[in-house]
Amino acid sequence: MTYLKHLKLPEKSGNKIGLFRTLCAVFGGLSVAYLGMTLLIYIIPGTPGESIVIPLLFNTLAWAIAALWIVVAPTRWSALMRSLVPSVLFLMIIIGLVVKG
DSSP, X not given: OXXXXXXXXXXXXXXXXXXXXXXXXXXXXXXXXXXXXXXXXXXXXXXHHHHTHHHXXXXXXXXXXXXXXXXTOSBHHHHHHHHHHHHHHHHHHHHHHHHHO
């Protein structure tokens, strides 16, 4: 429980990003971008081979935007939640679309 409280404390210095938020930004942004790309493949009409072009082009931009959004979080806890919540939501939507057929 004390570790959770430690995650919710804001950084003492705004000049320091920190390793935890950097790792959350890199890997969380990557997971959000790839899961978003996969979701777009299922949403865009057509065969998966035809509909992969647009998500593939926007993947790098989505990764950069998601990583920036995560890294500017005021606390480590919010950086972790900004990584996990969109990833879990995208994953649940993708699983729902795949199971639905």
